[in-house]
Amino acid sequence: MWFTGLPSSGKSTLAGLLGSALAARALPVEVLDGDEVRAVLNQGLGFSREDRDENIRRIAWVAKVLTHHGVIAITAAISPYRQARERARETIGRFVEVYVDCPVEVCMARDIKGLYARARRGEIAQFTGVSDPYEPPAQPEITVHTDRETPQESLRHILQHLETQGWLQVAMDAVLVPHYLTEQLRHRWGGEFERRLVEILAGYVHPEEDALPPAEQEQVLARLRALGYVD
Amino acid sequence: MHLCVIGLDCVPPELAFEQMAMPNLRALMQRGSYGRLESVVPPVTVPAWACLATGRDPGALGIYGFRNRTDYSYEGLTLATSHSVREPAIWDRLGAAGVRVIVVGVPPGYPPRPVHGVQVSCFLTPSASSPYAYPAALRGELEARFGEYLFDVSDFRTTDKPGLLRRIYAVTEQKFAIVRYLMTNHPWEFLMFVDMGPDRLHHGFWRYHDPAHIKHPAPNPFPQVFPEYYAFLDRQIGSVLDLLADDVAVLVVSDHGARRMDGAICVNEWLRREGFLVLREEPREVRPLEPSMVDWTRTAAWGEGGYYSRITLNVRGREPQGILDPAGVERVRGELIQGLEALGDETGRPIGTRVYRPEELYSDARGVPPDLLAIFGDLYWRSAGSVGGGAVWARENDTGPDDANHAPFGIFVAAGLALPPGEVPGLRLLDIAPLIARHFGLDVEA
Numbered sequence: 001m002w003f004t005g006l007p008s009s010g011k012s013t014l015a016g017l018l019g020s021a022l023a024a025r026a027l028p029v030e031v032l033d034g035d036e037v038r039a040v041l042n043q044g045l046g047f048s049r050e051d052r053d054e055n056i057r058r059i060a061w062v063a064k065v066l067t068h069h070g071v072i073a074i075t076a077a078i079s080p081y082r083q084a085r086e087r088a089r090e091t092i093g094r095f096v097e098v099y100v101d102c103p104v105e106v107c108m109a110r111d112i113k114g115l116y117a118r119a120r121r122g123e124i125a126q127f128t129g130v131s132d133p134y135e136p137p138a139q140p141e142i143t144v145h146t147d148r149e150t151p152q153e154s155l156r157h158i159l160q161h162l163e164t165q166g167w168l169q170v171a172m173d174a175v176l177v178p179h180y181l182t183e184q185l186r187h188r189w190g191g192e193f194e195r196r197l198v199e200i201l202a203g204y205v206h207p208e209e210d211a212l213p214p215a216e217q218e219q220v221l222a223r224l225r226a227l228g229y230v231d
Numbered sequence: 232m233h234l235c236v237i238g239l240d241c242v243p244p245e246l247a248f249e250q251m252a253m254p255n256l257r258a259l260m261q262r263g264s265y266g267r268l269e270s271v272v273p274p275v276t277v278p279a280w281a282c283l284a285t286g287r288d289p290g291a292l293g294i295y296g297f298r299n300r301t302d303y304s305y306e307g308l309t310l311a312t313s314h315s316v317r318e319p320a321i322w323d324r325l326g327a328a329g330v331r332v333i334v335v336g337v338p339p340g341y342p343p344r345p346v347h348g349v350q351v352s353c354f355l356t357p358s359a360s361s362p363y364a365y366p367a368a369l370r371g372e373l374e375a376r377f378g379e380y381l382f383d384v385s386d387f388r389t390t391d392k393p394g395l396l397r398r399i400y401a402v403t404e405q406k407f408a409i410v411r412y413l414m415t416n417h418p419w420e421f422l423m424f425v426d427m428g429p430d431r432l433h434h435g436f437w438r439y440h441d442p443a444h445i446k447h448p449a450p451n452p453f454p455q456v457f458p459e460y461y462a463f464l465d466r467q468i469g470s471v472l473d474l475l476a477d478d479v480a481v482l483v484v485s486d487h488g489a490r491r492m493d494g495a496i497c498v499n500e501w502l503r504r505e506g507f508l509v510l511r512e513e514p515r516e517v518r519p520l521e522p523s524m525v526d527w528t529r530t531a532a533w534g535e536g537g538y539y540s541r542i543t544l545n546v547r548g549r550e551p552q553g554i555l556d557p558a559g560v561e562r563v564r565g566e567l568i569q570g571l572e573a574l575g576d577e578t579g580r581p582i583g584t585r586v587y588r589p590e591e592l593y594s595d596a597r598g599v600p601p602d603l604l605a606i607f608g609d610l611y612w613r614s615a616g617s618v619g620g621g622a623v624w625a626r627e628n629d630t631g632p633d634d635a636n637h638a639p640f641g642i643f644v645a646a647g648l649a650l651p652p653g654e655v656p657g658l659r660l661l662d663i664a665p666l667i668a669r670h671f672g673l674d675v676e677a
Binding site: 169178180181184185188211212215216217219220221223224226227228229230231 | 275276277296297301309310312317327342344345354355357387434535536617
């Protein structure tokens, strides 16, 4: 899962949310956050085009190794250059590019780490979005718009794509357990309830949700209108 | 101890017990009990089956229709799903007691919920590619044998009636085939399924069956469509009964009845005419009422369409731009009840409309209930929610041709359950879940 986008566009936030969501489905997952990777794996690399490409090449290599061992690798580096991302795609193979689309003005206003301000003051040379270009993906598998979606909406969008494209198994791994059922199990299992529930349901219990996703609601509503149930 | 519940959506006593030849059903009636089954108000598929399965009324469930208000905003309408049913269904209670269940097509059954056994969702499934089975692997098992799951009749609003009829038959045929497969290949003590075929037949073809229908055609291109379908349905019922051992109890039920539709009351046009509803501008064409079209600063009430109408008041401090003083709500409700119940047809002839306050119908009204529930013309009239055109009465449904509306009495036929033999009067849909619970020795009030 290759997140790409401007600084402060929301890559790390979404990568973290996706990591948690996949872990909750009992899937092995590793988040390679851009800043952390730079500090550990790629210490000493700068922000010249060559160094940026090398940064991406190393991240891609680690992601490939993780993927090879069945771990879902989630990367959250700016990865501004299209060519470097395409090379990463070739290296890794099973690759889903997530374009975190957000206007630069919005990113500047967020400026979570104060980097845009420093770049504007000339303290950081070659800063993506200010003094270095960002090349948006031509055909990303997924695009999220973090200026007009909440992080949860973007996450849902990503998960839906992964489900509909067959990367993730749909839904029944997210078994919904109604409250009365847990109460009945508590009654039957007594003091053993917690242990047995954890054993049996760990990783499978999700909070109940009332509403269908909007797209599914529309599908059903269109038919109900045709049938005359609602108008 | 086994029980097989066969649900037939919309089947009325007049057809099942009198007008249609149904030898398998007759045989079951002769060896057991039968009668009219009083539905709930409103007698509409989703609340009705949910009430039948839980033994709770729409107020207790907070399910008043296919869509329910989730809050007091103007937009907050959410489709009822399986998650909307907060009370345990009878199969939940049986499953918790160790009874293995098979549940197929009982609304609202999407998304399918975990059961002690297997479950296939209902016609509210978004698409054939939706995860419609529990456990998930069951979907592949069924599709390998039956192809795509026909959870409902597709393309209902069509003028190609022969094509529609073929699709109705296909849905019924597949539903019974799936049930026969499951009941012979999966362990069960409790089996319940619902076939939507009769409902779709009634809404699509009632005019050809009923000479009193205002659109009954002459010559009639489909004079045999009802007898033939009901004979087919009866053979399908027989095919399930044939697979049951002699000691298996059987219950055939419908959620409500059916009757011809004479026309529609355009509830929002009436509210406009009477000054309760004000739009920002006159619609150029007939179209569904959207919140953005309403001048909320001058609107006291608006309504929804469907087989009946739910009317909501715009109350100060409750709705975002409410204008009605809470102290005046009761007066306005009284005016609306009086006005709507006095409203006849185009000629002023009384049609027997009844308008209810939710607290008259339900001891508890959970969720966000409508302020009024209007049953137009004893259900010979439906509610049209559309605006534009100005007419209060419509002889065509605003969403295309429709022939039938629902009626307050469905049917039950039971064999092997604790009921007196022969015709049993006075049974209500809300009695079914306790009846089943008692059959399996569960505490009825649990």
